[in-house]
Amino acid sequence: MEFAIASGIGVLVAAGVYLLLRARTFDVILGLTLLSYATNLLIFSSGRLVVGKPPVLRHGVETTAAYYADPLPQALVLTAIVIAFAMTAVVVVVAMRNHADLHSDHVDGREPGQADNSAPPPA
Amino acid sequence: MRRRLFPSIPQSLTVFAFWVLMAEDYRPGTLLMAALLAWLMPHIAARLEREFARLGNVWILVPLAMRLMVDIVIANVTVARQVLGPEARLRSRFVWVPLDLTNIHGISALASIITLTPGTLSSELSEDRRHLLVHCLDVDDPQAMIDDIKRRYEAPMLKVFP
Amino acid sequence: MLILLLALPFAAALAIALARGASRRTIAWVAAAAPLLGLGLLAWLTPAVMGGAIPAASLPWIPEAGLALSLRLDGLAWMFAGLVLGIGVLIVMYARYYLSEEDCSSRFFSCLLLFMGAMLGVVLAGNLLLLVVFWELTSISSFLLIGFWTHRQDARQGARMALTITGLGGLALLGGVLLIGRVVGSYELDAVLAAGDAIRASAEYPAILALVLAGVFTKSAQFPLHFWLPQAMAAPTPVSAYLHSATMVKAGVFLLARLHPALAGTDLFFYVVTTVGAITLLVGAWYAIFQHDLKGLLAYSTISHLGLITLLFGLSTPMAVVAGVFHILNHATFKASLFMAAGIIDHECGTRDLRRLGNLRRYLPWTAALAIVASLAMAGIPLLNGFLSKEMFFAEALEAGDDRGFRIAISIAALLYGVFGVAYSLRFVHDAFLGSGPRALPVEPHEPPIWMRIPVAVLVVLCLAVGILPALTVEPLLKTAVAGTLGDAAPTFSLAVWHGWNLPLAMSLGGLAGGLAFYFMLRRLFALHDAILRTWGRHLFQVNIEALFTAAGRFTQRVADGGIRRSLFWMIVVTLLVGAAPFLGAPDRLLPDLERSQSMPWLGWILWAVMVASTLGTVAVHGRRLTALIVIGAVGLLVSLAFALLSAPDLALTQLMVEMVTIALMMMALNYLPKQSKQARTPLRRWRDGALSAVAGLGVGGLAYAMMLSPQQTISGEMLARSLPEAYGANVVNVILVDFRGFDTFGEITVFAVAALVVHALLRWARLRPDEVLPGPPVQLPIPADLTQLLFPLALTVSIYLFLRGHNAPGGGFIAGLAIAVPVLIKYVVQGARAVEATFGFDYLRGIAIGLIVATIGGLGSLVFGLPFLTSGHVDLDLPLIGHLPLASALVFDTGVYVVVFAGALLMLSTMGTVRRRQLLEEGGH
Amino acid sequence: MMQHLVLAPILVPLLCGAILLLLERRHSTRVLRIGASIGLAVLLAASLALFARAAGGGIEVYLLGDWPSRIGIVLMLDRLGALMVLVTSLLAIPCLIYACAGWDKRALHFHALFQIQLAGLNGAFLTGDVFNLFVFFEVLLIASYGLLLSGGRGERMKAGMHYVVFNIVASTLFLVALALIYGLLGTLNMAELAVRIREVAAEDAALVRAAMGLLLVVFCAKAALLPMYLWLPETYARAPAAVAALFTIMTKVGLYALLRVTTLMLGDEAGALAGFGRGMLLAFGLVTLLLGGLGVVGALRLRISASYLVLLSAGTLFVAFALAQPGTIAAGLYYLPHSCFAGAAMFMIAHAVQRERGEVGDRLLPQAPPMPRLTGMMYMVAAVSLVGLPPLSGFIGKFLLLAAVPSAHTGAVYAAVLVGSLLALIGLSRTGTRLFWRTTETAQVAPPVAGAPVPRKPRVRKRELFATTLLLGYGLAMSVFAAPVLEYTQMTARQLLAPGDYVREVRAATPAARQP
Amino acid sequence: MIGIEVDLFIAGGLVVVGIAMLLSLWRLVRGPTAPDRILALDTLYVSTIALLVLFGMYLDTEIYFEVALIIAMLGFFGTVVLSKYVVRRDIVE
Amino acid sequence: MITWLVDLLTVMLLVVGCFFVFLGSFALVKLTRFFHRIHGPTKASTLGVGCILAASISYHAVHGSGLHPRELLVAVFLFLTAPVAAHLMSRAALSLMDKRPEDPSDPTGPEGHIRDDADERAEKHARERLQPRDGR
């Protein structure tokens, strides 16, 4: 099981990093989304993988780590999910504004052949 | 007065039932909370909706539901056959079903029922809300199917949403 | 007293700078008052200094770091202070008439006084660090003075060049001083001077010497860094006279004198300093001969004289030091007067070009007389002060060092110096005042105001007085200065005009004759030499500095071109290297104990396959955005499912809800982004990125694997145990969120709220152009709309349920907030924004604010009971009829979360959904 | 009640931000400004009070939720935290004043974002929990996105994209590091982590090294260490002046975290991980410093040079902290506020230049009208300070650092610092002469030609002027009162290098009403 | 009367549902049209409910109720948004 | 005995439920046209989940923590939303069809061909828009 999750994380990271390095804002956003899945899984797995022991206390079950999954990483992932969502919202909006203002969805705001109109003329 | 206090009794009942079911607890506290929500929810919803459904004979719904469940089960078997059988044999087509229902809640309910009953899928409501576009997976006689729908489902609906 | 002395010029500078609109006269008086008062103070201190005492004062500044405002006035400092203040008075007087109406005199005088203060600081400093402070101040103030005529290209360039070179020296000096401090353990001058042996013996000595000499040589314009000085002649003449002949350039040699006891006495010192001095001496003199600019000639001759002084300090014998100190004085007097005379000529004739001047004795008789006397002093003619120090130099040159060859070389250099010195002095006198001319002057020259000539006259009189009666005039002064320089090692000597016939005298005479011959023989060749003698040092500097600018600019732009991908690439590379480095030595560490691994059921592998396939699918279709979004939706779903199956229902819920909202967000954005855009055909880059990603995936996957199989340490057992009895919640994850680590959640909702604000801020006033607008009116969806009507109250009920039950079952404020935000969103989608907002009327911004305030107040409630922020209270209500009702006060905090999440999500999505459109037609204009 | 004061730097601006958001729609800008000022005044008072308390040398532990430190989150007040909080408050004042000269009206939600940014910064400086540090990093980052982009367009958006994406990736990496750290060490409390790292066996250290290494990479990325600084120049150069000025402390947050983590967890007592990463940090810091200097030389716009000056100071601080000597850390902590203040002033000056010169902006083209003399003087002071020329704070910071460099590294550090300064000097002197010196003889005396557009009289907005002067005044005060400041930073350095007290205090802190 | 190993059936059911998800995934990746993909995603959501309920039975726990409820109630949101996009491009009109 | 009967019921429900869930997805793969495929999941899967929920209720009632009728709510929501989802998806597909079924006046329009992909159109659109700019 550990191998499956680890390899899943690996695939997500690889896909995320690849998309992150693409030239279009949307691809980058996709990449960030995949990366955030990967990190969420990774944080989650730092509490080790436990099947069928959700950390919701049940009557009559001893409250020790043997009977419940580690709740702390879960709480951390929750925070991470929310923050990742917030960041995605911002980056999406910035991408929209970039496209609107610069007429290009290239991450650098200009098409590859196009001159950089922001560079000052030589002094 | 009654409408002021309880804008929509069916909604209140639904909310009450939902709460009690969800909480799985039948102590007075829970029931009180359920009652509170049952009173509150329609008021909140009223802020959002322009109109509440005016219901006619609600009791018709019970046999309708029974029939529906049977229909769903039976017809699913049919769909299973159709899916598993050769696809080329399917005679699928779109059919415009003329509607007598005018109440949008009724139309929605009817459309859902049509979709849930296998072999038919309500795809679009015409602009004037007088026709429903239904996709049929395998149909010989469209008119027979239309009649079937109108008889089995629309007629009771007309009683619920007069 | 010393502090007052030092403060005077600064105070005056400040007063002048602040006094806007004061008349030139007033300004000049204030400017003159400072050095005059200073001279008074100095005179008052003189008896003590002459008596061998060293008045000192000290204020603490940074005692921990050894930097104190300690001042001390020994003989050397006394002499230099006198020079700075005395010539300062004369310069102020001169400048009062020199500056034209357009020149901003308040700026000039405040800078000049600033410089004067800095220079005084250098000479009075009793702490080496303090000396560096003032040293750099002289650089800065001289930069401002050289560039005084800011509109002139040469002034700006000269100023920058001077600042760069002297700044370089200053930095080196700082390094050297810090190293000295490290060896000595103090920066106090007394301690440093006493620790000469320790310094010379230390391992750092070569570094110290190199760094300090770099400071000395740059400041005193020694070869090969001499070229800034002629370039600095773009400054107004009073500045040239003051800074670039009398004072600032002397700071270098002053330092050489100052640190002589600490640094001199080694072969390294001897050879380096004498060699550099000798080369400078000759190069400066040689170039001086061929200058056509009057000030250029004086500048190069200054370089030469500075070389001479450096050479003398390099020789290091007591008498050489005496000669050096003496020559500092002499050079200051005659060179300052010469510069002022040159300024008068420039002022009156409108040109400083020697080729156009000539025969000025007829127009400017007084000035001519004074300048000629001063030139003769420069040439080292007997009965003038320059002669005396030159004689001493010759005498020392003949006995220089132990190495015979070196001694001969130095002697020849001395002789050549004599020849060249006479030659350029002659050129100055002859070309300006004698001979024929002047040619094509714009105005008829006439004598300047008397107040411009008086300073010159005072200095020339001093030249004569010292030259004729050295023992009466300068000897006590010199003795004091030398005592200050060498301390106990100071020699006994007496100055006399006549030493009898000896070799130095012969050299003097030879030089005189040689110079005469040289000048008159080569006169005809000056035009030729004009072509040959370009100042290559300056040229080299400028080429280099331009190259530096260009290279730096290019490098900077090329490296940091604003491109994101390079940024990310490097971060990823660094991450991979750092992550991999610990295993390089021990690769076996990556292979953990496999026995801990748990087996995986079939179902797991199936789901794994679904997730991996949809991930890879996302990459495969990433160019088709809609498709990619749908496929990535599956990835999200599978991740949620993984959470659910691995005992994290809360996580699954949150991930699911967030997933939905994210898809909505991206779809809205997709409308304003190209659905598909040109993908660059760069297979190389793709391969590179592919390889990098593969390595990254392997790396993170490997780390994750290793981590999961390492033994677990965790503190969560205690959380589980304390959750119910102390935090009154059975859902430990929720308890962590609102109680154990409620502060995280507090920050998290802040992030969420701000994200909503950012979205709102960026889109509220923006006009965006949709990528594609489908024709036709808004689509009506009556059947889904009807569903939303039915769904909303139910969803709200579910949401409240999730909220209230969250403490004991999966749920909680965040999830509940989204659970009600999503149905509202469905309404937005199905019914349109206007329809929803007309009925709903909820101000999301206020909602966010109120939510944040509620959360904070919920956390602060416990302070009333003297308990820390976010401490959860608890009541067990036993109500009749209702029964047992446990209430945790964390609920208030969670309410804030609920409101923020609801309002934030809706603010984001409603803002994005209702972006103001720019018409497609507008595109044509761009 | 006084023990709760440590909350104030976080909660006061946060509440203030929320209230300002509430007021935003109904009230005038004036009301918002007054509200923001009151909030800031309270914050300053609290920061000063905390500073005074921390100066005594005690380490205060605040148990949030009254839970013992190992399971809850703690706020920590030590000398370093108090210093950073105070610097933040001091820096915020001129930034707010500057923004109130007009920018706050153009940028939607400016005041709320500004306050929350402060809350985020202070939270990062005060928290004693490494995951909470991440959360506050995100708070301050997301607020910074808002401040950077609200009211902006075009090129600023482009720079914003770079900044946002880079930081999100860095934050992702932060999470990866935290996951590994928790997975391997089982705690998130910094003090507990320090204890557990100490106990890591040498043969198990590789994984922990990798985890800590990633964490350091994150901090370095935020603090703009080579080669991860590429995001910085454009971002800072494009930000609105008041925001860029506030941003000078953003790289310092990364440096703060680096200092905190390296001293607390990777100090000399850290067993197998003692001194981990120091060598690399030093080497890369030195090169960063040089590249910062080179950037100043190569910059063709004043704001770009100001950005590279930020980089230069970051490089210097990397060096100071990587050397990990009491003297160098003390020098670095002296240098840190200086570089914030002077850098912020430089951004404000650049903005004034940009506005005055119209179309040419702050580019180094000589054909524009000359700048007001006052601006020139301010530039001069700021430049002297940033280059590290005496007698201003930059010089003091620099020589303190150089004086404290251990002999083994003297050559490299001296060379890099001095060459870096020289490069900055060359660059800034050119910038200054191009921008502030009258470049045509006639410019000053040209009589107005009838019909020709009357040259605009330079507008110096009083508030902007005051803000800049205040920042320069801070620097001046730091030079004059260098001794007490240095004394404080020296004690801070000593406290940091003896992390035992910190750990002990955290572990000893007992809840008020619970079982320990 | 033979004892019924319900758990065995549950486990079998899990695998069957998993395979159903695989099939949906195939359609999701394959397409070819956007509505096909939306349909596939919708089906994945519905299958997830089945999976969770089965898993809850398998583990004998009620803990997945909330998740299933939320998917049933709001899981179609993605479908709504995606379909609306295909129909109108503008999601909120 | 009752347990046995309930178990039997549970198992039957399970088998039926899983079969229909599988069938829904199988239809997705097997059928060739969108309007054929959509019939599978919208009905079969919905029913399948309904059966599984029923199985869950009966299972928990006997083997687990007691009767939990609240699982019915899941089915209620599913039966409420699934038809609407199907409705929307077919709206989407209809909007992409080259030839839509005419309005009620002509109720016998053939099933049109659904254009290949929404993305394709966007691509074409983008290409058209880019060309003149390149030319300029």
Ligand code: NA
């Ligand atoms: Na959370």
Ligand code: NA
């Ligand atoms: Na929860």
